[in-house]
Amino acid sequence: MRFLFKTDYNQDINLFPDNVARFWYGLLMVALIAAPFVLENFWLGEISYVLILAVVGIGLMLLVGYTGQVSLGHAAFLGIGAYTHAVLLKLGVPFVISVPAATLLSAFIGAVIGFPALRLTGIYLAIATLAFAFIIEQILIRWEDVTGGFAGFPVPRPEAFGVAITDDVPFYYLCLGATVLAVLVALNLLRTPTGRAFIAIRDSEIAAQSMGVNLARYKTLAFAISAGFTGFGGTLFAHKIGYLAPDAFNILLSIQLLLMVVVGGLGSIHGAIYGAIFVGALPQMIAILRDYLPENIARQPGLEPGLFGVILVFFILFEPLGIYGRWLKVKLYFSLFPLYKKATFKRQKTYTKSERFR
């Protein structure tokens, strides 16, 4: 077991606690940068998809995992980002402008959707955001002049800095850069007063208020930032699917996104990434699984959403901290070997909490 001696406050503020962490994350980065030279384009495409999901996952994690506000409407923000970006591209707006524009529009609409969150909590907020997602889906269907209605439209393939960015390799690097940017912004927020205010709202609104956290302001901000991340992910998602139609942004996608943060592990950025890998890989695994299942089960159209639901239920029951929580346990097991106690992570009794002001 390693002991980390702290001699400077900066050690708690820096992104990496020590050189060991710096080495491993550096190695991961090198591997990701080198991937196009080693992997086939199919796998690059799969990794790009996971990276896009990771951007969205980090945004949703800030809202659900850190601020404690549930959203079943994030597919709508993804849709807003994707459509805004694609429509602007169609109008001839350059790529480097349409991406921030789509991000900002998503963030703005997110802030507006944040207002119901000031009065609603838990399941009621989930229903409100779900309703919002349906409204956006209907707008995408009805506003035919702009969105092309049910039929949709193909996403333009723009060039930036003289490179066709939708080609496999440039697109992969674009997604990688976007993910690194998203991780950095999220981590920066979380080590400063804004991120701590989010955590405070999640754990005790009444105490947060007494410490000077303006609930209305920070809940709105959390929704705006989360929607901004999701819209940003949406701009890349548009290129990934290549053709925009309203049914790409339905309730099932919202649930998948929520599944991602819950399975990954609520309350950690690692969790968002693990969840993205899981959700990105799951359809492939299900496709492989189909070959081994009896004909009448494998052909069921509900197989995929059904499995998603079952997995979500099992994670909430048996590993509420998700994949990241499991990873922490495995890590501790080896660092304490052979002294690990089975009861280390037994859920402790929580002390009586005042529910009076909820």
Place this chain on the structure above:
Amino acid sequence: MTLFQADNIAINFGGIKAVDGVSFAINKGEVFTIIGPNGAGKTTVFNLISRIYNPTEGRLIFEGRDITSVPPHQIAGMGIARTFQNIELFEHATVLQNLLLGRHAHRGTKPWWEMVFAPHVRKSELAHREKAEHVIDFLDLQHYRDTLIVNLPYGARKVVELARALCSEPKLLLLDEPSSGLNTEETEDMAWWIQDIKNELGITVLMVEHDMSLVNEVSDRVLALNYGRVLAQGTPSEVQSHPEVVKAYLGG
């Protein structure tokens, strides 16, 4: 010199008058204790001062300023911090994060600069950390610095909550039953700390407390409430021997 004044405050919940025309004044630098039987309205007075409830009548005056209609999140910035009867810590955050949240009222950085972690954000974080470290030293919390609250024993949580309130550098500190659930030894520590807070940090303390030995040890003045009304006010011994107070506690 008067630091805080409650002027004839009252609040009704439906037909129940939880607090009914209570007036008192707290002098700068004293420990002022509110006692009373269960349901007397002590915590309601606290919630009125920290602006969680709106009084139906009366005025709250802090440093000569009327704070009756100030929103609750601005109270900490004005210099009033509080603890809660049933511990309201941020449970899935570390002790250090909880203390830094105590500094929230003094934040000086904007979210967009925080997103890029501009140099001045790091500087302000270091300054906040240093203030939090002073409080950690003051209350001997070094050992728990990086522990999650969920993993802390009850007694330590009480101290962390006190520490979080101190981090906001209050002028008036509201302690809602600081000794409830603590053992004798921990209660003695708490009495020492309250005296240190008064003498060394010069913070005025308003406290709700049931443990009469703690009340006698630290309070300068005591106010007794029952059914939302003031029964008696004065030094601890005066209030305890007041016939109305004896009647409220012992029946008669």
